[in-house]
Amino acid sequence: MIRLSTPLDPSALRSLKAGDEVLLSGKVLTARDQAHKRIVAALKKGARLPVDIKGCVIYYCGPTKTRRGSAIGSCGPTTAGRMDKMTVPLLKAGLKGMIGKGRRSPEVRQAIRKYRAVYFLATGGAGALLSKKVRSARLVCYADLGPEAVVELTVKDFPLVVGIDAEGRDVFAHQERKR
């Protein structure tokens, strides 16, 4: 088991191999479909982003509502493939890590290699279990998106598997997605 913390250290990141089990501690930003759409549109226009993604880890997650007394609601990963078409510009802008579930496109895999980043897998459908690894949550932007808002989560020993490493090795390499 490898322990990692954010911001991800470039040398630690380079030593990760697809299939490695990791416990991640530190800060991750939730962002999914609509937040990606807005971030990519802003990057295209050269506008200032309401969130700094340089060096960050993005978690494809839209949690359930937070109850009083809890840090967060149920908070497992959503299907990463839906973000594929919007991922390369984010990696170009300095994104270092992504957390989701399922396969990524060849373009994303190449970009992960090019920009020396990493794609982690979290266990889908284990949102109650994963919520216990979140210490606090802070709204960052896009509150109007409801569960799709960008929220900064502080996590402790968040269990992950390396899906695609900085060399572009893919744990699902034997299961190519039909294009």
Next chain:
Amino acid sequence: MRKIREKDIRECVRRLALKANVRLRDDVRRAIWAAAGREVSARGRRVLRELLENAKIAQRDSLALCQDTGLPVVFVEIGPDVDASGVNVTEAVQQGVVRGYREGSLRNSIVADPLRRGKPGFGPCIVHTTFVRSKGFKVTLLPKGFGCENKTQLKMMPPTSDAKDIEDFIVGAVRDAGPDACPPYIVGVGIGGSSDYACQLAKEALLRPIDKRSRVPHVARMEKALIQRLNRLGIGPMGLGGKTTVLGVNILSYPTHIAGLPVCVNISCHVLRSASEIL
């Protein structure tokens, strides 16, 4: 004739929304537990154990099993002994869903306009109402997560297709879903009817206990053959490899037209949730 009140429907749906999202179905829990004992892949076993742990935590803390608390699909069956005249069944169901989802701090995942999107709310859900021969007023709520709903496939097959052609299509749909939609899957299949009805059957098939095979012998044989074939695909829990790719295959069939053979595959993730009550 027994009069049914809107208040009773609303309360019933509220309870079902809370129960379905928090308590893993017993048949699904048993299937995951059995699979964890059989699974040869260490990564696969680890995932299956996490799922059992997740179900325990969710029930203990009344927390949603999965953050995707789905698009609720509600089936209402009205028996001959029930008088629902003057009752707005659909509206009562909608109100019950909103109450249950709000009370359970579940996720507001529904956008009012599919094109313009906008801020998500708790409803509206999908309501299917039918009049049936069995007594009572039965309500079933299935919160369908969209990671797996997105993997639905419909094929209007030629009427001359044989069992193998149908099985190949179903296997193809599961292979396409691959590691993306939270395997091990429960595969709901609708065969026959019209295109829309095959899709509804595929979803209804998910309501049947996953350890029970169809009562139609040749359909049960197809289910068994598919379970074996699908578990040889090697996708495994969360796609990380192993022999647990599906926990069950449920097929419902219906008469169809001489010129056609609609087949719909509605995949469910391992968190197959549903709850029902008879009023």
